[in-house]
Amino acid sequence: MLIKSAQDIPSSEITPESVYHERRRFMTGALGVAAGALASAVAPGRADAAAGDGLRARAPAGMERSAPAAWWEGKFESIKPVEVGGSFYTDEPLTPYRDVISYNNFYEFGTEKGDPVANSGAFKADPWSVAIEGEVDKPGVYTLEDILKPHTLEERIYRLRCVERWSMVIPWIGFPLADLIKRFQPTSKAKYVEFLTLLDPESMPGQRSRFTTISWPYREGLRMDEAMHPLTLLAVGVYGDYMPPQNGAPIRLIVPWKYGFKSIKSIVKIRFTETEPATSWNMLAANEYGFYANVNPEVHHPRWRQDMETRLPQTLFSNSRIPTLPFNGYGDQVAGLYSGMDLSRYY
Amino acid sequence: MRASMGGQRLFTVINWLVHLVSLLPFASLLSAALRNTLGPDPADTLAIETGLWTLRFLLLSLAISPLRDITGWAKLTPYRRTFGLYGLFYACIHFLTYIAFLLQFRWTEISGDILERPYITVGFIAYLILVVLGGTSTKAMMRRLGRRWKQLHKLVYAANILALIHLIWILRTDLTDAVIYGSILLPLLVYRIYRHFAGKKSKAGPLSMR
Numbered sequence: 001m002l003i004k005s006a007q008d009i010p011s012s013e014i015t016p017e018s019v020y021h022e023r024r025r026f027m028t029g030a031l032g033v034a035a036g037a038l039a040s041a042v043a044p045g046r047a048d049a050a051a052g053d054g055l056r057a058r059a060p061a062g063m064e065r066s067a068p069a070a071w072w073e074g075k076f077e078s079i080k081p082v083e084v085g086g087s088f089y090t091d092e093p094l095t096p097y098r099d100v101i102s103y104n105n106f107y108e109f110g111t112e113k114g115d116p117v118a119n120s121g122a123f124k125a126d127p128w129s130v131a132i133e134g135e136v137d138k139p140g141v142y143t144l145e146d147i148l149k150p151h152t153l154e155e156r157i158y159r160l161r162c163v164e165r166w167s168m169v170i171p172w173i174g175f176p177l178a179d180l181i182k183r184f185q186p187t188s189k190a191k192y193v194e195f196l197t198l199l200d201p202e203s204m205p206g207q208r209s210r211f212t213t214i215s216w217p218y219r220e221g222l223r224m225d226e227a228m229h230p231l232t233l234l235a236v237g238v239y240g241d242y243m244p245p246q247n248g249a250p251i252r253l254i255v256p257w258k259y260g261f262k263s264i265k266s267i268v269k270i271r272f273t274e275t276e277p278a279t280s281w282n283m284l285a286a287n288e289y290g291f292y293a294n295v296n297p298e299v300h301h302p303r304w305r306q307d308m309e310t311r312l313p314q315t316l317f318s319n320s321r322i323p324t325l326p327f328n329g330y331g332d333q334v335a336g337l338y339s340g341m342d343l344s345r346y347y
Numbered sequence: 348m349r350a351s352m353g354g355q356r357l358f359t360v361i362n363w364l365v366h367l368v369s370l371l372p373f374a375s376l377l378s379a380a381l382r383n384t385l386g387p388d389p390a391d392t393l394a395i396e397t398g399l400w401t402l403r404f405l406l407l408s409l410a411i412s413p414l415r416d417i418t419g420w421a422k423l424t425p426y427r428r429t430f431g432l433y434g435l436f437y438a439c440i441h442f443l444t445y446i447a448f449l450l451q452f453r454w455t456e457i458s459g460d461i462l463e464r465p466y467i468t469v470g471f472i473a474y475l476i477l478v479v480l481g482g483t484s485t486k487a488m489m490r491r492l493g494r495r496w497k498q499l500h501k502l503v504y505a506a507n508i509l510a511l512i513h514l515i516w517i518l519r520t521d522l523t524d525a526v527i528y529g530s531i532l533l534p535l536l537v538y539r540i541y542r543h544f545a546g547k548k549s550k551a552g553p554l555s556m557r
Contacts (some may be wrong), residue, residue, distance in 0.1 A: 212520055316390055
């Protein structure tokens with residue numbers, strides 16, 4: 001109760017590995033066929049696909065995992081590893097898996113960093129479907145399996161910069177949003193893409209709060225050229241593993257040159273629009289959060305400066321503050337999208 | 348005689364319990380800090396937790412007088428000071444966490460924050476008030492300040508209000524915490540206003556000993 005974030009970590013360093021495997025074996029017995037897929041996705045060191053092994057080695061063995069959907073195993077075997085030195089890669093040290101899955105801003109599950117991992121137990125990411133709407137030739141409601149079918153998943157190592165001045169380095173698994181958009185053929189009127197998070201107060205306690213100032217569901221948006229940019233990712237996994245609920249299962253956006261709140265989680269609707277869509281934080285405090293929300297060390301949040309960031313994890317005595325880079329260090333890839341724009345006005 | 352001896356002993360026990368329970372959050376945070384289980388950003392966690400404990404102890408201190416007036420149990424009075432000082436204790440750790448761990452003694456940034464960020468400004472003023480009240484909380488200071496002591500210590504209401512504003516300004520969307528603490532603070536303040544206008548003076552002085 002006193003130290004929520006520490007106590008609610010469901011993981012590993014507390015659970016001895018033997019106990020963990022025991023529990024897994026029990027579950028295998030109980031769940032039968034489905035658990036076969038589960039165990040193979042979780043068991044460390046199983047000798048099959050080379051790429052898969054490399055990915056598995058990323059996450060520490062012996063951590064409690066959320067059960068992946070059935071589609072995951074098939075997709076997992078063919079994940080394209082990240083190209084070392086490529087544009088979707090950084091050699092900065094990865095933020096440990098444990099921190100990535102236990103320190104989250106996902107207000108649907110509560111506003112404290114430890115809330116999402118603690119309160120997402122009732123959340124169901126399978127089955128899942130995504131509605132494609134608006135200025136598009138092939139609108140409809142598609143199952144997640146249908147959404148994912150033609151895409152090859154790939155790993156990308158991105159920096160994530162939160163508007164609250166902390167940052168992480170995270171290996172995501174996903175596919176370019178551009179590839180999905182092309183499939184559904186937006187019309188010439190489609191100038192923006194709007195995204196909506198699931199609205200389900202029953203499994204998302206933050207949406208039940210009486211004193212929340214967000215009008216749910218959470219919504220975000222991108223300009224079409226931002227959405228089509230090769231860096232923009234739809235992620236379904238992290239750290240070689242299925243996306244946990246607290247990180248936005250089963251499918252979320254990653255826009256690495258923008259503040260984290262743009263990277264909307266647990267997406268149920270993608271709508272193509274002619275006008276700039278309303279976005280949750282902008283609706284809440286337009287002077288603090290703009291539509292673009294590009295990482296910018298020169299434009300400060302009214303309540304805090306943005307020229308520095310804390311690279312997590314840190315300890316009480318280690319100073320892991322580093323300077324924040326324009327566009328979160330992706331300037332050479334994305335600055336062109338904003339040429340001629342006054343970024344202190346369009347923040 | 349025997350009964351009062353027993354009562355005395357009971358109060359000694361209660362006294363110890365009060366200190367033990369009041370130090371429990373500190374012990375728990377210290378142990379978590381030493382085991383490095385405060386999460387990936389321990390300074391931030393520490394700042395949040397010590398801030399909340401400051402507010403809780405300040406509210407507890409404010410609740411003592413009404414509780415005493417209702418129950419008629421004059422022996423409660425000294426706990427106003429006890430809990431107030433624990434509020435100051437957690438405020439000190441909160442402030443130290445901020446300057447030492449969060450801002451690593453970067454003094455220009457600290458002074459910039461205090462001058463330019465309103466939520467830091469109000470928090471800092473509240474802290475200064477608590478330091479002054481804590482420093483003048485001894486019997487000797489009471490005697491020296493005489494009537495002005497009581498006036499000075501009315502500032503504790505301002506400290507509580509400022510601490511709550513400090514919290515509200517930090518919250519980004521969900522106001523549940525502000526509503527909870529605010530709905531405790533409000534009746535405690537209304538009670539003072541009521542008592543002031545009703546001219547109903549409490550029987551015991553602010554620091555009267557048991």
